[in-house]
Amino acid sequence: MKRYETSYFFREGIRGVFLHGFMSFAAVGVIVACLLIMGSFALLAFNLDAIIKDIQNNNEILVVLDEGLSREEFVRFGTTLSGRTDIMDNIAEYTPISKDQALADFAEKVDEEYRYLIEGFATDNPLRDRYVVKLIDVNQMQDTVLKLEALNGVAQVYARLDIAQNLVRLRNAMNTISLLLILILLAVSAFIISNTVKLATFDRREEIGIMRVVGATKSFVRWPFVIEGFLLGLIGSIIAFFLQWRVYALLTERISEGLSGIALIKTVSFGEILAPVLGIFLLAGFLVGVGGSVLTIRKFLRV
Amino acid sequence: MVRLVDVYKAYGSGTRALKGVTLRIDDGEFIFLVGPSGSGKSTIIKLLTGELRPTEGRVQVNGYNIGALRQRDVPYLRRTLGVIFQDFRLIEKKSVYENVAFAMRVVGASPREIKLRVPYVLDLVGLSHKARRRPLELSGGEQQRVAIARALINNPKMIIADEPTGNLDPARSLEIMMLLERINALGTTVLAVTHEKELVNRFAKRVVAIDGGRIISDKTGGYYQYEAIRN
Numbered sequence: 001m002k003r004y005e006t007s008y009f010f011r012e013g014i015r016g017v018f019l020h021g022f023m024s025f026a027a028v029g030v031i032v033a034c035l036l037i038m039g040s041f042a043l044l045a046f047n048l049d050a051i052i053k054d055i056q057n058n059n060e061i062l063v064v065l066d067e068g069l070s071r072e073e074f075v076r077f078g079t080t081l082s083g084r085t086d087i088m089d090n091i092a093e094y095t096p097i098s099k100d101q102a103l104a105d106f107a108e109k110v111d112e113e114y115r116y117l118i119e120g121f122a123t124d125n126p127l128r129d130r131y132v133v134k135l136i137d138v139n140q141m142q143d144t145v146l147k148l149e150a151l152n153g154v155a156q157v158y159a160r161l162d163i164a165q166n167l168v169r170l171r172n173a174m175n176t177i178s179l180l181l182i183l184i185l186l187a188v189s190a191f192i193i194s195n196t197v198k199l200a201t202f203d204r205r206e207e208i209g210i211m212r213v214v215g216a217t218k219s220f221v222r223w224p225f226v227i228e229g230f231l232l233g234l235i236g237s238i239i240a241f242f243l244q245w246r247v248y249a250l251l252t253e254r255i256s257e258g259l260s261g262i263a264l265i266k267t268v269s270f271g272e273i274l275a276p277v278l279g280i281f282l283l284a285g286f287l288v289g290v291g292g293s294v295l296t297i298r299k300f301l302r303v
Numbered sequence: 304m305v306r307l308v309d310v311y312k313a314y315g316s317g318t319r320a321l322k323g324v325t326l327r328i329d330d331g332e333f334i335f336l337v338g339p340s341g342s343g344k345s346t347i348i349k350l351l352t353g354e355l356r357p358t359e360g361r362v363q364v365n366g367y368n369i370g371a372l373r374q375r376d377v378p379y380l381r382r383t384l385g386v387i388f389q390d391f392r393l394i395e396k397k398s399v400y401e402n403v404a405f406a407m408r409v410v411g412a413s414p415r416e417i418k419l420r421v422p423y424v425l426d427l428v429g430l431s432h433k434a435r436r437r438p439l440e441l442s443g444g445e446q447q448r449v450a451i452a453r454a455l456i457n458n459p460k461m462i463i464a465d466e467p468t469g470n471l472d473p474a475r476s477l478e479i480m481m482l483l484e485r486i487n488a489l490g491t492t493v494l495a496v497t498h499e500k501e502l503v504n505r506f507a508k509r510v511v512a513i514d515g516g517r518i519i520s521d522k523t524g525g526y527y528q529y530e531a532i533r534n
Contacts, residue, residue: 004414207394213352214453215382216409217375 005220013227023199024232030192031236031288032243034185035281039244041181042280043273045174050268052138052167059138061159063094063131063148074098074129077153081131084151090144092134099127128155139168186288189236194292208301218301225297226290233289237281244277245270304330305351305461305494310360312346312516320346322516323360328494330460333487335503336496338513344496347513348465351494352384353377365460382410385454385491389466391446393438399425399449400434406453420456428452428482444475451482461492468499476502 017024065077078096082088097105103125107118121127133148135141141159148157211221252267270277305328312321320343328334338344349355350362353372362369365383372380393402403424404417412420425431428448438446447467454462464483468476480495480502487493497503503510512520 002411002413005411008408206392210392210394210405211409212378213381213386213392214406214409215378215380215457217378220409220411 009223009227012224013231016224016228017231020199020203023195027192027232028236028239031189031233031285032240034189034288035237035240035284036243036247038178038182038185038284039240039277039281040247041174041178043244043248043277045171045178046273047267048167048171048174052171059135059141059160061133061135061141061145061148061157063133063154064156064158065129065131065153066155067128069129069153073153077131077151080151084147087144087147087151090136090140092136094131094133097130097132099125099129102127102130141165186284189284189288190292190295192292194296198296212301221301222294222297225293229289229291229293230286231289233285233287234282236289237285240285241278241281244281245274304328304363304365305492306361306363307347307350308361308363310350310357310362312343312350312355313358320516321350321357324513324516324518326511326518326521328461328492330492331487331490333484333493333506333508334495335506335508335510336494336513337498337503337510342513343516344513345465346516348386348463348496351463352386353380382457383460385451385457385459385462387447387450387454387462387464387467389469391438391443391450391470393446393449393453395438398435398437399430399441399452402438402449403452403456406456410457412457424452424456427455427486442475443471444478447471447475447479448482451479451486455486455491459491461494462486464493464495464497466496466498468497468502473501477505480506 065074069077074096078094081091081094103118103121106127107115110118133144135144142165145157145159148154208221248270252269255267305326307324307326310321310324311319313319324343324347326347336344336347346355350357350369351364353364353367353369356372357370360370364380367376367380367383369380394405397405400421404421407417407420422431422434425434428451430445430448430452433441433445438449441449447470451462451467462483467483468479471479476499483493483495484506507524509523510520511518
């Protein structure tokens with residue numbers, strides 16, 4: 001393609017965007033809305049995934065042993081555990097904590113003014129020996145807990161089973177909803193773009209007819225419309241990107257302010273995902289804009 | 304050069320528009336194609352511009368075999384032709400200059416070529432002084448001259464004029480025909496479809512008469528011969 005042809009196509013494409021002002025505005029608006037909704041769901045799902053991964057990475061369950069176990073029995077439990085390959089398959093690491101150590105750790109967490117209460121337990125420790133177990137796969141938590149509970153010497157296993165399972169369920173639901181929404185909204189955006197271009201081509205069908213009569217190739221006729229669609233997609237995706245950035249920043253700010261006490265909620269900062277989000281938005285805008293144009297212009301070229 | 308050899312054209316509806324048409328138009332000729340509505344004139348024009356394909360027979364236009372023409376070659380066939388319509392078909396939003404330049408741009412001409420060629424052709428049709436006007440600011444005759452300039456701009460081998468004077472008064476019609484004659488004198492083949500008997504007779508060119516999808520007369524010297532045959 002020659003340089004003057006390229007500049008002509010761009011001029012005509014830009015002219016088209018302004019010439020069909022209202023439809024262009026509507027198309028950009030729809031792209032922005034669709035990308036924002038898609039982006040928000042995708043980011044929510046992404047964050048949930050990150051939280052679940054975080055829980056998996058830091059997921060500890062507490063195996064409390066029976067009261068009155070001797071020192072040897074406490075150590076032997078660790079040997080028994082490491083010998084059970086069916087349980088160890090899902091255990092990243094385990095740490096034995098004696099009841100004295102547990103009491104000391106607990107005392108450290110208690111405020112100074114109430115520490116005297118703990119001192120009373122020094123001679124009669126109510127805590128028990130325990131093992132802190134870090135899991136590999138949170139999805140198999142329930143199975144691992146059941147196996148641990150069945151071991152000799154285990155009094156109780158404390159696990160955040162419900163939280164982990166709910167998060168996994170929520171993430172799976174979010175992934176499905178996000179995927180469905182993305183597909184629906186992409187189709188809606190392409191439909192709107194297609195209508196914008198349809199209106200533009202209908203408005204210029206006479207001109208297209210004349211172009212064809214004087215010997216314009218199909219690609220020559222098509223390019224300005226493709227560029228018009230591309231520009232609409234590009235403008236829409238850039239606006240959506242900045243809005244998404246703002247919305248995300250506001251939401252994560254609120255979450256971290258409101259839920260600062262809950263260590264479980266950790267959001268991914270937008271800076272970390274800026275490049276992929278921009279890339280995906282631009283790609284989606286490009287596909288919707290150019291795709292909508294190409295599909296629409298085809299039937300107007302049969303002259 | 305144009306050659307139609309035993310051409311038949313039937314539409315999907317069953318209408319048989321052409322029934323064995325054979326016609327030869329040599330380079331540099333000026334031909335009037337006459338005939339009543341529905342006689343097959345438009346079908347011949349559509350075959351020549353590659354809009355339609357013959358059902359049977361052979362259509363050869365400036366080296367292109369229309370029956371075997373690939374869709375992607377149609378624009379290149381059309382670049383060898385200049386087509387003029389009864390309703391001018393100008394782009395209202397563009398000036399006279401832009402309407403003509405536009406036809407050069409679509410065939411990939413450079414801005415420099417456009418700047419050189421457009422004023423020349425506008426001068427040829429006598430519209431240099433109205434280059435900046437919009438089509439709706441011009442008379443019908445002037446609009447048709449813009450259309451002729453657009454048809455001429457890519458230096459076609461042949462001009463096809465489909466009822467070029469249908470919307471014009473007799474004086475303007477004569478002007479347009481004289482302009483086409485001048486263009487023909489410069490070496491471009493002209494095929495004019497018209498109903499204007501007096502105009503046809505006045506120019507005493509080759510007249511091909513078609514009726515019912517068949518060529519019923521092909522002679523030099525006027526429309527009345529065709530009427531005589533019909534009656």
